[in-house]
Amino acid sequence: MNDDARPLPTGASGVYLYPAAFEQVVAGLRAGIAAMAADEPFQRLAVPPVISRATLERAGYVASFPQLLGTVHSYPGTPAQWAELAPLAATGGDWHREQRIGDLVLLPAACYPVHASLAGRELAEPVRFAVEASCFRQELTSETGRMRSFRMAELVTAGTEEHCLAWRERWLERVTDWLAGLELKPSVEVADDPFFGRGARLYQAAQRMQQLKFELRVELGEGLVQAVASANIHKEHFGEVFGFTAGGEPGQTACTAFGLERITLALLHAHGPRTGEWPDGLRAQLGLDR
Numbered sequence: 161m162n163d164d165a166r167p168l169p170t171g172a173s174g175v176y177l178y179p180a181a182f183e184q185v186v187a188g189l190r191a192g193i194a195a196m197a198a199d200e201p202f203q204r205l206a207v208p209p210v211i212s213r214a215t216l217e218r219a220g221y222v223a224s225f226p227q228l229l230g231t232v233h234s235y236p237g238t239p240a241q242w243a244e245l246a247p248l249a250a251t252g253g254d255w256h257r258e259q260r261i262g263d264l265v266l267l268p269a270a271c272y273p274v275h276a277s278l279a280g281r282e283l284a285e286p287v288r289f290a291v292e293a294s295c296f297r298q299e300l301t302s303e304t305g306r307m308r309s310f311r312m313a314e315l316v317t318a319g320t321e322e323h324c325l326a327w328r329e330r331w332l333e334r335v336t337d338w339l340a341g342l343e344l345k346p347s348v349e350v351a352d353d354p355f356f357g358r359g360a361r362l363y364q365a366a367q368r369m370q371q372l373k374f375e376l377r378v379e380l381g382e383g384l385v386q387a388v389a390s391a392n393i394h395k396e397h398f399g400e401v402f403g404f405t406a407g408g409e410p411g412q413t414a415c416t417a418f419g420l421e422r423i424t425l426a427l428l429h430a431h432g433p434r435t436g437e438w439p440d441g442l443r444a445q446l447g448l449d450r
């Protein structure tokens with residue numbers, strides 16, 4: 161097999177094609193995450209790359225990150241009306257001027273549909289989900305590791321505040337150790353999300369002060385450090401928004417997210433583009449010899 165794992169550009173910034181050697185590493189990371197998660201009863205769910213627009217509106221995503229959201233539009237007209245627009249498609253004209261926003265948007269993070277699925281429940285015990293999704297974010301820059309379409313694996317839990325705090329703490333440590341085991345010693349830093357517009361600074365300061373988000377950062381290119389994973393608590397935000405409870409209070413949630421392309425790119429940066437030349441121990445750990 162060709163062992164050159166470097167992603168290929170597609171002409172659209174932040175969108176790449178991934179060779180088999182790259183995908184082998186991604187599969188190894190998936191298996192590693194699953195092995196770490198094996199001692200907790202995670203329910204595995206496949207997640208589609210779209211989500212209900214109303215769900216994301218309710219979750220506050222539109223208000224906080226309108227600049228990142230990709231919407232899904234489609235053509236509501238008749239074939240007869242389309243006859244007028246059709247010629248414009250061939251000439252790069254505005255064939256899309258009648259497009260209307262629909263009830264779906266592109267999924268920006270894997271955990272949103274999971275939180276939404278808990279609507280109406282009283283969680284007598286904590287619940288745990290292991291998910292992966294293709295995510296979309298309309299990023300403004302396209303340096304190494306900043307894609308518009310990327311895959312995110314997440315471990316998600318919901319329950320009481322006490323549970324979510326302890327769970328996040330434990331997973332932050334585990335993921336740090338796991339990355340160190342892959343010879344990617346991460347720096348662990350309190351972080352914030354890219355809130356947009358008025359109030360952004362305030363939200364970011366509050367997020368940092370409450371230590372809602374920790375990022376694990378690793379070098380992906382010369383002097384280019386990116387978050388390859390994050391460990392987050394959302395307090396009662398999703399419990400309030402979607403209406404689920406734990407211990408009679410609004411349910412709390414936490415998640416650990418892994419950027420599958422970013423971790424792979426960090427390994428490529430550390431060990432070179434040809435996975436066949438990577439150290440034996442690392443190859444074995446990622447199952448590349450099977």
Ligand code: ATP
Nearest residue numbers: 269305306307310387388389390392417418419422
């Ligand atoms: P929260 O639950 O707090 O909203 P999250 O954990 O669901 O956050 P992020 O922390 O924003 O989501 O992203 C998780 C991981 O996804 C990041 O640590 C990173 O590895 C990866 N990631 C995020 N944005 C990109 C991107 N533009 N390109 C590639 N990978 C990305």
Ligand code: ZN
Nearest residue numbers: 269271415417
């Ligand atoms: Zn999440």
